[in-house]
Amino acid sequence: MKPKIKNKVRKKIVVNPKIVFWGLTVFCVILIIVSYRFSDTFSSIKNVIGSIVAPMQKGINDFGDYLEDKVDHFSDMDKLIEENNALKAQIDDLKNTNQILNQEKYELSYYRDLYELDGLYDQYKKVAAKVISKDPNSYSGEFIIDKGENDGILKDMNVLAGNGLVGIITETGSNWARVRTIIDDASKVSGMFLKTSDTCIVTGDLELIDKGYINVSQISLNAQIYDNYEVVTSYISDKYLPGILIGYVSDIGVDSTKLTQQCRLTPVVDFQHIDAVLIITQLREQYDGISEVFKSDN
Amino acid sequence: MIIRGIVLLFGSFILYVLQTGLFSSFSLAGVVPDLLMILVVSVGFMRGRTKAMLAGLLCGFYIDCCYSSVIGIFPLFYIIVGNLSGFAHKIYDDDDHMTPLLLTAAGEFLYNLMYFVVFYLLQGKTNLTFYIYRIMIPRVVYTVLVSIILYKILKYTNLFLLRFDRDAE
Numbered sequence: 001m002k003p004k005i006k007n008k009v010r011k012k013i014v015v016n017p018k019i020v021f022w023g024l025t026v027f028c029v030i031l032i033i034v035s036y037r038f039s040d041t042f043s044s045i046k047n048v049i050g051s052i053v054a055p056m057q058k059g060i061n062d063f064g065d066y067l068e069d070k071v072d073h074f075s076d077m078d079k080l081i082e083e084n085n086a087l088k089a090q091i092d093d094l095k096n097t098n099q100i101l102n103q104e105k106y107e108l109s110y111y112r113d114l115y116e117l118d119g120l121y122d123q124y125k126k127v128a129a130k131v132i133s134k135d136p137n138s139y140s141g142e143f144i145i146d147k148g149e150n151d152g153i154l155k156d157m158n159v160l161a162g163n164g165l166v167g168i169i170t171e172t173g174s175n176w177a178r179v180r181t182i183i184d185d186a187s188k189v190s191g192m193f194l195k196t197s198d199t200c201i202v203t204g205d206l207e208l209i210d211k212g213y214i215n216v217s218q219i220s221l222n223a224q225i226y227d228n229y230e231v232v233t234s235y236i237s238d239k240y241l242p243g244i245l246i247g248y249v250s251d252i253g254v255d256s257t258k259l260t261q262q263c264r265l266t267p268v269v270d271f272q273h274i275d276a277v278l279i280i281t282q283l284r285e286q287y288d289g290i291s292e293v294f295k296s297d298n
Numbered sequence: 299m300i301i302r303g304i305v306l307l308f309g310s311f312i313l314y315v316l317q318t319g320l321f322s323s324f325s326l327a328g329v330v331p332d333l334l335m336i337l338v339v340s341v342g343f344m345r346g347r348t349k350a351m352l353a354g355l356l357c358g359f360y361i362d363c364c365y366s367s368v369i370g371i372f373p374l375f376y377i378i379v380g381n382l383s384g385f386a387h388k389i390y391d392d393d394d395h396m397t398p399l400l401l402t403a404a405g406e407f408l409y410n411l412m413y414f415v416v417f418y419l420l421q422g423k424t425n426l427t428f429y430i431y432r433i434m435i436p437r438v439v440y441t442v443l444v445s446i447i448l449y450k451i452l453k454y455t456n457l458f459l460l461r462f463d464r465d466a467e
Contacts, residue, residue: 017347031370049363057319064323133318
């Protein structure tokens with residue numbers, strides 16, 4: 001019975017698969033060239049599809065988180081009780097320390113005023129967003145968040161998680177935005193050693209991030225740097241706001257050209273388990289404008 | 299034909315959303331299974347080359363729309379895999395559950411190889427052994443494991459649609 005039906009269905013379409021294959025291949029190649037050349041026109045099409053997909057992904061993702069939570073819930077029960085007791089003891093400790101720190105905070109803000117460190121990032125306005133989908137090609141280090149142009153997110157805004165730099169917005173739709181993380185192979189961030197103000201370039205690396213590192217290169221030979229120095233985003237970057245913590249360096253050495261130093265950097269953000277991020281709703285260009293106004297006021 | 303198109307459209311969309319959303323919570327060794335690959339290969343095995351290429355075109359577009367700066371690369375990958383898997387339609391049998399698994403493994407491997415060439419080799423990153431060991435093999439294994447279940451669902455959907463065609467006639 002079955003083969004007969006198959007033949008009937010097949011008879012309706014008599015196009016040779018070979019022709020279909022080459023036709024579609026040529027179609028795709030043309031599409032690649034056209035979409036590369038006229039990327040502005042195509043971004044509106046992508047935007048429409050993205051805005052349909054985003055809410056669904058959000059729902060599915062919430063469901064996934066819920067399941068993951070439930071699974072973790074059972075496996076970690078004993079561990080949690082133990083941890084809870086330890087944490088309770090820690091809270092008392094921390095309360096004490098907090099009081100001391102609070103006092104020191106006043107001192108710190110006074111010193112900051114003296115140094116005019118108005119670029120520290122706790123003063124930037126931030127928007128929180130959830131990660132709703134990750135790149136299907138396992139290791140390229142891009143993800144999509146559930147906030148977009150409707151929430152004031154624009155291209156090139158900086159993305160944080162906790163107290164460290166995650167990456168930058170590369171594309172936006174009405175209710176979604178794509179983030180390229182600093183561990184992505186295509187990512188290059190202009191950084192700076194907080195202690196010595198020596199500049200460097202922080203590059204993402206697929207191979208190294210597996211061991212928890214990314215690359216830092218182009219450090220001047222004269223720079224006096226040591227392990228565990230902090231790297232922050234630099235003042236000369238045209239996309240990243242200055243003073244955002246990237247990570248801590250190790251394995252310092254001279255690179256193959258013998259003209260600059262290179263090292264490895266451990267990011268402060270845990271990229272494997274990232275689910276919520278903060279977006280600074282201030283662009284680098286605006287930042288420069290504002291700081292100039294401040295200067296002229298003073 | 300129209301019903302088949304609609305089922306394919308929604309099916310591939312659901313799989314795409316699952317792949318990028320739900321399964322990223324359950325990633326093993328940092329990789330997610332390629333559900334769209336299972337769909338393309340299964341369509342190729344069950345329905346032949348042309349259908350698989352159309353399914354591949356559709357699946358590729360979903361990825362392109364959200365994750366690629368240019369449109370057309372991922373459809374091309376999936377079309378090539380769909381075309382090759384369609385050759386296996388000649389030996390299609392309802393009770394054969396082994397061939398689609400092997401096809402999925404081969405298709406996923408080929409897809410990753412093309413991905414490596416386009417996105418890494420052209421950027422001057424030549425460490426293929428690392429890429430195979432760290433991403434390709436975990437991905438192929440995970441995808442094949444998921445396809446054991448998913449193929450059954452797709453097969454019954456196909457059989458259901460065949461019955462539907464017969465009723466229509």
